[in-house]
Structures are given as structure tokens and as C-alpha cells.
Amino acid sequence: MPLKFTQKRIDEVPTPSASGRVNQDLVSIKNEMSKLAGDMVLEIETGSEKAVRSNKVMITKAGKELDARWRHWHVGSKVFARPIDGLKSRARRKAP
Numbered sequence: 001m002p003l004k005f006t007q008k009r010i011d012e013v014p015t016p017s018a019s020g021r022v023n024q025d026l027v028s029i030k031n032e033m034s035k036l037a038g039d040m041v042l043e044i045e046t047g048s049e050k051a052v053r054s055n056k057v058m059i060t061k062a063g064k065e066l067d068a069r070w071r072h073w074h075v076g077s078k079v080f081a082r083p084i085d086g087l088k089s090r091a092r093r094k095a096p
Contacts, residue, residue, distance in 0.1 A: 030062040
């Protein structure tokens with residue numbers, strides 16, 4: 001089903017919540033990522049295999065906020081992450 005868009009005046013819609021909540025998991029991942037040494041790998045124990053995907057998404061999001069690309073993978077319920085070397089490029093080389 002396609003999305004349906006309408007435009008309304010500001011007084012016709014409900015106000016946003018004022019809680020201003022911050023995802024504490026994302027903040028803690030960003031802190032750990034910024035402290036990680038270049039030759040180290042970050043290991044995150046998720047507790048369950050169902051939480052692996054959300055942790056990978058948070059690693060990607062935190063990496064974008066830190067202006068760095070990260071490679072992540074998992075084994076069981078553990079997620080591993082390391083920064084991608086800036087010299088390596090994923091671009092394909094042109095065929096001769």
C-alpha cells in the first residue's frame with residue numbers, strides 16, 4: 001500500500017512529546033567506539049540472538065554520527081565491530 005501524505009496546519013496536529021529521550025544504548029556504544037584503539041575489536045554481548053540485528057543497526061548509526069565507517073559481524077549472540085581502514089576502498093576497479 002503506498003504512503004498517503006497530507007499537509008496540515010500546526011494547530012491541527014498533536015504536539016510532540018517533550019520527553020526528549022536519548023537512546024542510552026546508542027550513547028554507550030558511541031562512547032566505547034570513540035575509546036577503541038586502532039588495533040582492537042569491540043565485542044558486545046547482546047544476551048540473545050534476537051538482539052543482534054538491533055545492535056548492528058546501532059553500530060552503523062553510531063559510526064555515522066562519529067563520521068567513521070565500521071565493519072560488524074556476529075557469532076551467536078556476540079557482536080563484534082572494528083573501524084574500517086580509511087585507505088581501503090570498497091569501490092570496484094574498472095576493467096581494462
